Amino acid sequence: MVGQVFPVTIEKLVMGGDGLAHVPDGRVLFVPFSLPEERLKVRIVQQKKDYVVGTVEDILEPSPNRVQPHCPHYGVCGGCSLQHVSYECEIGLKGAFLAEILTRQAKVEIEPEAVYPCAQEWGYRTKSEHPVAPHEPAPFIGYYRRRTHKVIDINQCPVLAPSSLEDIAKLRKIHGSSGESCYNERAGKGNLRHVILRRSGQGKRLIGLVTRTGELAGETLKGLLEEFTDLAGIVHNVNTEPGNRILGGRTEVVSGAGHLTEEIGGLKLRVSFTSFFQANHAQAERIVALVAEFLQPESGDVICDAYAGVGMIGLGLARDVKEVVAIESASSSVQDGIYNAEINNLDNVRWIGGDASAVLREVEYNTIVLDPPRKGLTEGVISAVVDARPHRICYVSCNPSTWARDITSLKGMGYGLKRLAWLDMFPKTAHMELVSLLEIT
C-alpha cells in the first residue's frame, strides 16, 4: 500500500495534531498537516498492522480555516504541527481533543470551566534547544527534521523571540570561524552538540553550549565574549554520553551568571541553567493564579508541592498557608528553590530533594499539588498520595493523555474531579496544559 494515492475526507484531528480518515480497506489513516472536512489526495508513506500514515499530495477542497503558515521550515522541522490553521480554530481543535479525552479515556462528565488561549500567538517561547551538525562554511544550528535525528538549519522560527534567531546567527558565525568541531551523532565524533537559549519574562538572555568533550576551542570562547556583551550569562555543559539526552552532568559558567531571574506571581525566582522553568512566561503566571484559585489555600493548610521545580507554584502558596513541603528530583532546582524561599522571605517551606514516589511516603500534608513531566504519575506516586489521604489534589498536567490515565486511577481510589481549566502554552503545536482539582469523595 505504501506509495498508493487515495482521495480522502478528513473526519477529525486527533491528539497530537494529525488528521484522521479511513483508507478503502477500513484501516485508520493519519494525515499530518490536514484539517477536519478537507478533501485531500493523500500518498501512503507508512503502513502498520492497524493503521497507515499518509502525506498530503494535493488539497482538493481546503478547509475555510486553513491559513498560510508563517514559517518557511513548517512541515520539515519537527516543532510545530498547527501553523496551517487560524488560531481561533486551533483553540477549538484543542478543545475537541480534550473533550474526546474526557469522555473516552477519563470517562468524566465535566466541561472545562475556563480556556486560556495565549495572548501572544507568536514569539512566546522562552526556551529552545537546538541540535548542531557539521556543515561548511558554518555549522547547522536548528532543529531535528520531523521524525528524524537529522539536523536542519533554521533562519526563522516565529514561535521564538527575534533575539533568539539573532543569537543563533551569531553562534553560527562564531563556530564557522573558530575551528570548533561539531557533533556527528552517528559517528559519535565532534564537539559542539547543542545550543540552548533561555530568556526570562523580563527579556534577559542566557546561552548554553553543550559539548561532547570538556573543552571549548579558544577561538570559540574569544568569539562568544566579543559577540555577546548583553547577556545575563554564557554556560558550558558537558555531555560525554551518546544518546538522546541533551544535558550532561557538568556545567560551568563561561561568563556572567549561570542563571536567570524570573518575576512571577509576585515572587523573584532564580532559575539556574539546568533547572526547569515553564517556557511561556505569561501562561506560567496563569498556572500560578489558577492553582491558587482552585485550592483556596487556608492558613492551617500543609501543602505538598511535588515536582516543585524552583518553587514557582509552591512558594506562591506558602504566603497563605502554615507550611509547604517541596519535593524535587533535580538538585539544581532544589538549590534554586531553597535560595528562592530565602530571598522571598518565606521561612515555612521545607525542600526535600529526591524521587517523589519515595519522598511522598515520608511527609504529611492535607493538600497536594502534582505537576509531573509528560509521562505523568507512577503507580508508586498515586498509591503514596492516596495513602496520605489529602483532601484536595491539584493536578497540573502538560499531557492530557497521561492525566486522564492518572485521574482514572485516582477516581477508583476515592478522588473525584471537581474543577478543570486548560491553557494554551504552545500555540502552533498540539500541546496543551491542564489545571485540575480533585477532592476526596
Ligand SMILES: C[S@@+](CC[C@H](N)C(=O)[O-])C[C@H]1O[C@@H](n2cnc3c(N)ncnc32)[C@H](O)[C@@H]1O
Ligand atoms: C513539569 S515540571 C514542573 C515544575 C514546577 N512545578 C513549575 O511549574 O515550574 C516537573 C518537575 O518535576 C521534576 N521531576 C521529574 N521527575 C521527578 C520525580 N520522579 N520526583 C520529583 N521530581 C521530579 C523535574 O525536575 C521538574 O522540575
